Amino acid sequence: MSDTADAVVIGSGPNGLVAAAMLARAGWSVTVLERNEVAGGAVASASLTEPGYVHDPFSAFYGLMHFSPVFRELELYRRVRWASFELPAGAMVGPGRSAAVRTDPALTSAALAGIKGEDGAAWTDLYGWWTKVGRRFLNVILNPVGAVGPTLQFVGAAGVRGTIDTTRMSLASAATVARERFTSEEARVLFAAGISHSDVNVNDAASTPGAIALAMVAQSHNMPVPVGGAGRLAEGLVSAVTDAGGRVLTGHEVTRVVVEGKRAVGVETAAGLSVRAKRAVLADAGPPRLFLGLVGAEHLPFSFLAGIRRFRYGSGIFKVDLALDGPAGWDGEDLDRCGVIHVLGDLDNMARTSTQVATGELPDEPMLVVGQPTVADPSRAPDGGHVIWLETHVPPRPKEGAWPQIREQYLERVLDRLDRHAPGLPSRIVGQAVHTPQDLEAANPNLVDGDLGGGSNSLDQQLVFRPVPGWFRYSTPIRGLYLCSASTHPGGGVHGMVGRNCAKRVLRDAVIRRV
Numbered sequence: 127m128s129d130t131a132d133a134v135v136i137g138s139g140p141n142g143l144v145a146a147a148m149l150a151r152a153g154w155s156v157t158v159l160e161r162n163e164v165a166g167g168a169v170a171s172a173s174l175t176e177p178g179y180v181h182d183p184f185s186a187f188y189g190l191m192h193f194s195p196v197f198r199e200l201e202l203y204r205r206v207r208w209a210s211f212e213l214p215a216g217a218m219v220g221p222g223r224s225a226a227v228r229t230d231p232a233l234t235s236a237a238l239a240g241i242k243g244e245d246g247a248a249w250t251d252l253y254g255w256w257t258k259v260g261r262r263f264l265n266v267i268l269n270p271v272g273a274v275g276p277t278l279q280f281v282g283a284a285g286v287r288g289t290i291d292t293t294r295m296s297l298a299s300a301a302t303v304a305r306e307r308f309t310s311e312e313a314r315v316l317f318a319a320g321i322s323h324s325d326v327n328v329n330d331a332a333s334t335p336g337a338i339a340l341a342m343v344a345q346s347h348n349m350p351v352p353v354g355g356a357g358r359l360a361e362g363l364v365s366a367v368t369d370a371g372g373r374v375l376t377g378h379e380v381t382r383v384v385v386e387g388k389r390a391v392g393v394e395t396a397a398g399l400s401v402r403a404k405r406a407v408l409a410d411a412g413p414p415r416l417f418l419g420l421v422g423a424e425h426l427p428f429s430f431l432a433g434i435r436r437f438r439y440g441s442g443i444f445k446v447d448l449a450l451d452g453p454a455g456w457d458g459e460d461l462d463r464c465g466v467i468h469v470l471g472d473l474d475n476m477a478r479t480s481t482q483v484a485t486g487e488l489p490d491e492p493m494l495v496v497g498q499p500t501v502a503d504p505s506r507a508p509d510g511g512h513v514i515w516l517e518t519h520v521p522p523r524p525k526e527g528a529w530p531q532i533r534e535q536y537l538e539r540v541l542d543r544l545d546r547h548a549p550g551l552p553s554r555i556v557g558q559a560v561h562t563p564q565d566l567e568a569a570n571p572n573l574v575d576g577d578l579g580g581g582s583n584s585l586d587q588q589l590v591f592r593p594v595p596g597w598f599r600y601s602t603p604i605r606g607l608y609l610c611s612a613s614t615h616p617g618g619g620v621h622g623m624v625g626r627n628c629a630k631r632v633l634r635d636a637v638i639r640r641v
């Protein structure tokens with residue numbers, strides 16, 4: 127079997143689909159090849175537990191996608207029906223000690239002021255910075271490194287003093303900025319909660335942007351969920367490709383990128399399909415698998431290979447999906463109406479937990495990110511029921527033993543911690559599904575060791591260093607081969623910006639006749 131297209135996209139994660147849609151909209155013929163039977167990568171839904179309950183095995187909350195220009199450009203507002211939360215995000219220091227973002231920033235400030243007077247004004251001040259400067263700063267981070275337009279917009283809004291202040295804040299640790307700005311531990315962990323979605327430590331230099339992105343995007347864009355499950359977003363992205371004339375073929379694992387004369391000219395799949403790429407091959411794949419496996423080291427320069435071999439994945443995810451026959455029953459004000467609750471402990475516990483994970487130990491007080499999509503979208507459970515989406519960072523290979531042996535014991539630890547913060551929650555469980563880091567990788571080869579971000583978020587792997595120092599602009603040493611996965615800038619999260627940035631690069635290269 128053989129076929130031809132202007133561009134072949136390997137993998138149908140959000141980045142692959144966004145790249146494909148943009149190329150198709152530019153008039154290119156595009157074929158997306160996905161190994162799984164359903165397109166969407168880490169954007170999917172499934173009935174993992176009991177009849178009538180719909181779960182999201184991977185990503186579930188799409189504040190970042192709502193912030194991203196992709197949302198508007200691919201008309202995701204009309205392709206998907208969205209539901210939002212009265213309280214998009216919350217954080218718990220301990221039982222009965224919590225803070226939450228409310229849809230109206232004045233209400234968030236008032237609630238924080240109720241905990242410690244000055245924290246209300248501190249939130250108002252932070253949100254004021256966000257609306258004037260911060261959102262433009264995030265736009266700089268999401269666009270290609272060095273993109274002139276977004277940088278000028280940011281500097282223009284911030285001024286010289288604001289640019290210096292913002293740069294300093296971004297280089298500081300999230301714990302430092304949390305302590306500088308807020309007095310109560312509740313407000314501090316609400317500010318820092320975004321850290322619990324990544325493998326960086328709250329005390330790491332330059333950890334602040336990850337914290338700010340979550341807290342401020344939750345405040346400005348909520349944490350919306352697709353009505354009916356994350357799979358509806360995957361379908362929306364697929365429709366953006368097919369409406370523009372592109373094709374998405376599932377059940378086709380690409381096993382080889384065909385290189386002729388130092389140029390990528392097509393791909394071959396496990397099932398014997400070969401697709402010739404007239405102009406470009408885009409890979410929504412992990413760098414080691416792509417370059418050492420599908421391409422082959424013999425086609426690549428030594429220095430690039432050395433960089434690929436150094437590429438590190440971050441910690442793994444232990445993913446728990448629960449079906450409940452009633453609400454969670456949180457011991458925290460209004461948290462039963464909250465979208466994403468971060469059970470974190472104080473800043474010191476956050477730091478200790480990340481260190482335990484980084485040194486291969488199972489955290490004794492894990493940071494739990496607990497989603498309640500049914501609060502906004504009751505269609506995902508039978509009447510009165512709820513689903514709980516829970517992720518927590520763990521070592522992929524714990525010192526305590528292999529995951530198949532320790533998974534039940536660790537699940538107990540997670541449920542115990544939940545029980546202390548939402549008393550009686552375990553007794554409301556009517557169905558459960560648990561995925562270890564290895565289970566996640568088996569479901570999607572980009573989730574290496576269960577890393578949800580496509581590679582560690584440490585500073586040495588960000589910006590111009592992602593995936594390999596110097597190769598951060600989507601092209602590769604093989605002409606016509608581009609990387610468009612979360613493993614390159616700006617990294618993980620469902621924002622589609624890697625796909626968008628990559629497609630723009632491909633189109634620009636085509637204009638100057640390089641592809």
Ligand SMILES: Cc1cc2nc3c(=O)[nH]c(=O)nc-3n(C[C@H](O)[C@H](O)[C@H](O)COP(=O)(O)OP(=O)(O)OC[C@H]3O[C@@H](n4cnc5c(N)ncnc54)[C@H](O)[C@@H]3O)c2cc1C
Binds near residue numbers: 159
């Ligand atoms: C448990 C979990 C929770 C998360 N929660 C959130 C969240 O709530 N909000 C958020 O914004 N982000 C979240 N993320 C992160 C987000 O889902 C990812 O960063 C994002 O999906 C990355 O998109 P991608 O297109 O780069 O790759 P992926 O989504 O990983 O997709 C890659 C696709 O390529 C396919 N593929 C790879 N190799 C081949 C091959 N050789 N041939 C054919 N197909 C191939 C894979 O099967 C997969 O379908 C979460 C991730 C996980 C795992």
